[in-house]
Amino acid sequence: MGTDKTKSDxxxxxxxxxxxxxxxxxxxxxxxxxxxxxxxxxxxxxVEEGSLYPALQRLELNGWIEGxxxxxxxxxxxxxxKLTRDGRKHLAGExxxxxxxxxxxxxxxxFA
Amino acid sequence: MPASxxxxxxxxxYCLGQGERNRTLREEMEFHIASMIxxxxxxxxxxxxxxxxxxxxxGNMTKQSEEARSIWIARWIGDLAQDLLHSFRGMRxxxxxxxxxxxxxxxxxxxxxxxxxxxxxMLLRPLPFRDPARLxxxxxxxxxxxxxxxxxxxxELNRSFSDLxxxxxxxxxGDRQLTGAGEPERLTSVPVTGNLFSLLGVEPALGRSFTAAxxxxxxxAPPAMILSYSFWRRRFDxxxxxxxxxxxxxxRPSTIVGVMPASFDFxxxxxxxxxxDIFIPWPLGDxxxxxxxxxxxxxxxxxxxxxAGAQAELASLAKQLTLQHxxxxxxxxxxxxxxxxxxxxxxxxxxxLSCAVSLVMLLVCANLSNLQLARLGARQKEMAVRAxxxxxxxRLLRQMLTESVALSCCGALVGLVLAIAATRxxxxxxxxxxxxxDTVRVDVRALLFTLLxxxxxxxxxxxxxxxxxxxxxxxxxLQDAGRRSTGARRHALLRDSLVVAELAFACxxxxxAGLLIRSFFRVLDVNLGFQPQRAAALRIDPSFxxxxxSRQNSFIDDVLRxxxxxxxxxxxxxTDTLPLRDDRSWSAGAVGQIYGKxxxxxxxxxxxxxxxxxxxxxxxxxSGRDFTAADRASDExxxxxxxxxxxxxxxxxxxxxxxxxxxxxxxxxxxxxxVRHTALEQPGGAEMYLPxxxxxxxxxxxxxxxxxxxxxxxxxxxxxxxxxxxxxxxxREFVTFxxxxxxAVSPRRFLLMLLTGFAAFALILASLGIYxxxxxxxxxxxxxxxxxxALGASPRNLQFxxxxxxxxxxxxxxxxxxxxxxxLSSALSSLLFGVTAGDPFTFLAIAALLTAVAxxxxxxxxxxxxxxxxxxxxxxx
Numbered sequence: 001m002g003t004d005k006t007k008s009d010x011x012x013x014x015x016x017x018x019x020x021x022x023x024x025x026x027x028x029x030x031x032x033x034x035x036x037x038x039x040x041x042x043x044x045x046x047v048e049e050g051s052l053y054p055a056l057q058r059l060e061l062n063g064w065i066e067g068x069x070x071x072x073x074x075x076x077x078x079x080x081x082k083l084t085r086d087g088r089k090h091l092a093g094e095x096x097x098x099x100x101x102x103x104x105x106x107x108x109x110x111f112a
Numbered sequence: 113m114p115a116s117x118x119x120x121x122x123x124x125x126y127c128l129g130q131g132e133r134n135r136t137l138r139e140e141m142e143f144h145i146a147s148m149i150x151x152x153x154x155x156x157x158x159x160x161x162x163x164x165x166x167x168x169x170x171g172n173m174t175k176q177s178e179e180a181r182s183i184w185i186a187r188w189i190g191d192l193a194q195d196l197l198h199s200f201r202g203m204r205x206x207x208x209x210x211x212x213x214x215x216x217x218x219x220x221x222x223x224x225x226x227x228x229x230x231x232x233x234m235l236l237r238p239l240p241f242r243d244p245a246r247l248x249x250x251x252x253x254x255x256x257x258x259x260x261x262x263x264x265x266x267x268e269l270n271r272s273f274s275d276l277x278x279x280x281x282x283x284x285x286g287d288r289q290l291t292g293a294g295e296p297e298r299l300t301s302v303p304v305t306g307n308l309f310s311l312l313g314v315e316p317a318l319g320r321s322f323t324a325a326x327x328x329x330x331x332x333a334p335p336a337m338i339l340s341y342s343f344w345r346r347r348f349d350x351x352x353x354x355x356x357x358x359x360x361x362x363x364r365p366s367t368i369v370g371v372m373p374a375s376f377d378f379x380x381x382x383x384x385x386x387x388x389d390i391f392i393p394w395p396l397g398d399x400x401x402x403x404x405x406x407x408x409x410x411x412x413x414x415x416x417x418x419x420a421g422a423q424a425e426l427a428s429l430a431k432q433l434t435l436q437h438x439x440x441x442x443x444x445x446x447x448x449x450x451x452x453x454x455x456x457x458x459x460x461x462x463x464x465l466s467c468a469v470s471l472v473m474l475l476v477c478a479n480l481s482n483l484q485l486a487r488l489g490a491r492q493k494e495m496a497v498r499a500x501x502x503x504x505x506x507r508l509l510r511q512m513l514t515e516s517v518a519l520s521c522c523g524a525l526v527g528l529v530l531a532i533a534a535t536r537x538x539x540x541x542x543x544x545x546x547x548x549x550d551t552v553r554v555d556v557r558a559l560l561f562t563l564l565x566x567x568x569x570x571x572x573x574x575x576x577x578x579x580x581x582x583x584x585x586x587x588x589x590l591q592d593a594g595r596r597s598t599g600a601r602r603h604a605l606l607r608d609s610l611v612v613a614e615l616a617f618a619c620x621x622x623x624x625a626g627l628l629i630r631s632f633f634r635v636l637d638v639n640l641g642f643q644p645q646r647a648a649a650l651r652i653d654p655s656f657x658x659x660x661x662s663r664q665n666s667f668i669d670d671v672l673r674x675x676x677x678x679x680x681x682x683x684x685x686x687t688d689t690l691p692l693r694d695d696r697s698w699s700a701g702a703v704g705q706i707y708g709k710x711x712x713x714x715x716x717x718x719x720x721x722x723x724x725x726x727x728x729x730x731x732x733x734x735s736g737r738d739f740t741a742a743d744r745a746s747d748e749x750x751x752x753x754x755x756x757x758x759x760x761x762x763x764x765x766x767x768x769x770x771x772x773x774x775x776x777x778x779x780x781x782x783x784x785x786x787v788r789h790t791a792l793e794q795p796g797g798a799e800m801y802l803p804x805x806x807x808x809x810x811x812x813x814x815x816x817x818x819x820x821x822x823x824x825x826x827x828x829x830x831x832x833x834x835x836x837x838x839x840x841x842x843x844r845e846f847v848t849f850x851x852x853x854x855x856a857v858s859p860r861r862f863l864l865m866l867l868t869g870f871a872a873f874a875l876i877l878a879s880l881g882i883y884x885x886x887x888x889x890x891x892x893x894x895x896x897x898x899x900x901x902a903l904g905a906s907p908r909n910l911q912f913x914x915x916x917x918x919x920x921x922x923x924x925x926x927x928x929x930x931x932x933x934x935x936l937s938s939a940l941s942s943l944l945f946g947v948t949a950g951d952p953f954t955f956l957a958i959a960a961l962l963t964a965v966a967x968x969x970x971x972x973x974x975x976x977x978x979x980x981x982x983x984x985x986x987x988x989x
Contacts (some may be wrong), residue, residue, distance in 0.1 A: 028410070030140060031147040049144060049170050053137070063118055072143070074150065079140045 015047065015055050017098060020083060020091040025066060029078040030056060056081065066091050137177050141202030146171050167259050181728065186359040188301045195514035202515065207705040209487060210519065213480055216877065217523025217569060220476030222530030223870060225554065225562040227469040227537045231560075233552040234455045239376050240551075242313020243412075247454035248254040248419055250409040250426070253444040256282040257405045260396050264432060266409075269429050273411040277308040278622025280394055281408045284812055285386055285693075289840070292360035296840040298651060299343070299361070300386060302378065303331070303394035309338075309372075311412050312595070317341070319355045319370030324370075327393040331496035332391035333362065334566060343389040363655065366392070377550065381454055382408070384547050390539025402956075405441055407747055410450060423447045439489050454547050460865045460942050467622055467939070473565070475617040475751055477573040478534055479877045484516065484577035486888050500644050502936040508580050517567055526568030528554065531562065580606065601645045611881050612925040618871070618878035619962055620936060621879065625764040625871035626954040627937060627944055633799060635884030641754075641787035641796060643730025644692055644849035646822070649690055649814045651831055655840035659807075665805045667837070668722055669741065672814060674833045676724075681830075682822040685725030686812035689717075689895045690847070691789050713773070716757045716798035717789060719797075722805075726784060728816040729849070734784030736768045751778040754786045757798035773805070792856055793945050863943065878962075879969035882921070887973030897977050914977055918970030922963050929962075 020034050022028065033056075034047045059065045064087030072078040083091070145166050152162035194461060204210075238244045247413055252258040267276040279302050286298030306327040309315065316338060326336045358365045372378075378389045404943075413422060423446070430443040448456075455462075508809065539552045544955070549647050554562075652671060658664040658988075668686060675684040714962045723739040725731075734755060743750055751786070758767040758780075770780050786796040804810065813826055815834075819826050827846045890897070897910060937949040 029143065031144045034144075049141070050175075053141065058138075061122055061123065072147070076143055076146060077139065079136065105123045 017094045019055055022085055025082040026081045027080040029080050117497040145632045162179045174890050184653055195511045199518045201514040213519050214522045217474055218526025219519045220473050221524050221527030221566055224469050224473050224565050225527055225531035227465050228557045228561050229554050232558055234458055234548050239451055246413040247450035248411045248447050249450045251446045258409050259405055259441050260407050263407050263409055263432055264396055264880040270418045272425045274414045275307055275311050276409045277305045277311040278409040279304040280406050282406045286359045289655050291655055291840045299389040299391045301392050302388050304391050305394055315372035317373035322393040329395050331395055331398045332577050333364040337366050338368045338391040339389050341374040344371045345827055351660055356701050372876055379477045380548055380550055419447050426567050458546055460646045468867055468870045471617050471621050475614055475874050475877050478610050478614045479881050480573040481576045482607055482881050484625050485607050506888045512578030513574045517570030520566045520570030528562055556966050607885050611885050611921050614878040615922055615925025616929035618874040619926055621871040621874040622958045623933035625867045626958050630947045631945040632864050635792045638792050639784045644853045645816050647729055647849040649816045650846050652815045653813045654838045670837055678829045678833045680819045682820055683724050683727035683818040685728045685816055686722040686804055687725050687814050687816055688720040688746055688812050691787055691815055692852045714760050714798045714799045720804045728818045732785045734783045734863055739803045746806045749778045749806055750781045752782040752801040753780055754784055754799040756784050756786050760798055762841045882918055882969040890973050890977040908976045911974045914974035915967055915970050918966050922966035926959050
């Protein structure tokens, strides 16, 4: 179902994890999520819109986030996403898995 | 899996609110772009510039939203639509190929669907009764019927059945005479027990069933009757006011109390040879009703009871009853599910038909596969281009399969039309004696089956070409400008093996049909013991009673004198039973012989006949004399026996002059040839003929005449001659003996017709397959042929090469096919007659036929090869 080529050079599944992590900060719309990822990574990670929206749909399909309509700061109608209980669980699992993988990669590369 | 279930539910909800979601997504994206524009403006850009920069950065919003959406909807739905569109475009481009494919697939699917409808009606669909799974059929030893007294006791004593019911098995076409209002007519009436309809769970459409009082009357004078639907429609024009009307049956009044519904086709289910007009009550207590094993018994099992359990109970009851009533016939009840009794006899034939039609379908698939492969040359480039543009292998595979399934579904439409026409035709063929034949139709189940068959066929014939085309190394295909590569050679090999498979399938079908055809002719060639040509029978029982033997005999004398004076009639006689239709047997021993339980006396079939019957029916007299008009009640009681009975009773003595025990002793005056009375395939068994002038124990008078003219033209003359004797003489029932034979072989002919049709279709398909392969290889090798011709090869030589190659293929296909036929034909053995399953003549004939057809199919395209212009062929590339 739905092949999804993540256009960023991230490890597969990383974008989903980042979005979930960002959403632990509260209800955010798509644009804000992209902005935050970019800011928090010191402009290193740029989320392309072509990846972001499929990712959001995927997360919603899996029941990890929920979207609802609200008003943005400048009074525009925007869709805000929030983390669900399942999403929190998934995020916890994903981040520990990610820690293991990056740790392993770092050890091989001799960074650690 | 709750997680995947949740996903499924969300997906479903999404699909339901798809339009809403699309708008949502777009709006969300628009918000995103607006925010980007805001930011760019905040960074000091002009509004138009900011706008276009934002749109540039965001990219194609439609594409983005499609991608986002594809998370939710299965992508393949979109692809499917695309593939279908593509297929239909392709079909239009290649109309000839498409039409051919659809036609072939349609014929195959039509055949499959028709056979399935027949199987469905006869085997799969439950009988049209309430809860038919609990209905049970009871036979008695090797008889189909039981004594009524036994039935009454069993019904009383058993605990396994909620009820037992029955009807008289000894009803004959035209037993009762309807006189009075309208034209006199002979009716076929079935005496039934009062509870039969309620046991089966069928209520009369109009009126009611028989009351207990009506079931206590006299057998010869039924006080009430229930009409069958077809009779009601034919005679009374579906008039609902017939209820309560009194008709005259055999000169006695009888009241119409009910009409059965159209769905209750008694004859179609229990006795396809004898359409039933009316049902009458069967008074079990009446001593004057026919005695002996006369009753067909059905039972309804109580809930929770099994056939085996009931069988055990009835067996022990039967033992008890036989001990208590030594005067009755022995009782050995055997039970089987009613459905098996009804359709059991037809099931070997249906099994063979199903196998045959599956083979036909496989052949169709092989043929279409072959055809698709032939087209691949043209398609390969297209596929290569698509692959180069980024289509994955699975995507191409899917496209090819979508195409073939779409084609076979179009074929299914054609097939359905054919199947509907064919089933309609079949269900109206009254020439065939098969149970439930007129319920054959394409119903929902057959429709579903057809769809499935079409999809499966599409997959099957599309798979091979699809795998081929996608497996070829794509870049080389693009470079390869039509030269033969290793891929092409493997391709040819594949097509050759398909042709071999087609030939093998066709061979199996042809052998099966061939064996059945041989059996059919053997059956027709059988010595019947009588001569059906130019013999015919007319039922003549008078509408007035014949109270004494002398009155009866003067009636007989009158009839025979008048009949014999009709111009064209060579011989005339009267019988009570017609060959291949009616039957009854009595036990009869030789006087002076001691019989016991261990050595029971033989049970010859009984016919009551007058002088002249043997000549009229064409039964040869072996020794002694025929009956004469002088064999009357007052003279010595005599009997004529057939050769089998003579051999059984007096193996080493001249039977003439001996006495048999029947009727207190009858002297044998003649021996006649055996007559096949039950079926053409079965020897007649023991028979004895009693002179009609010495007995009143018969149920019908059939005047049998032999003529010098075609039998059909006699009816009018006979009618005119006999009318003065009985003005009420009904004239509908005039049967030629050839009709009787025809009806008896009709189930065999039914199978034969269908199977021969399939085999012919298979032969055509196989030869088309060969034709296609050879003409393809001719066109592929045009260049080579040109060179060969330029180097001096003669056209004859080239033709021979192609034909020889075909013969090679045919030989291989035949080897496989004949071996498979030998194995499969043993499944036919129960349907064969006079030939063995390995009949060498049939096998050789089919081998010769297939080889000849293959050679011919190859010769036509091969002739083209020899007409290749060498120069043109060499220049063409």
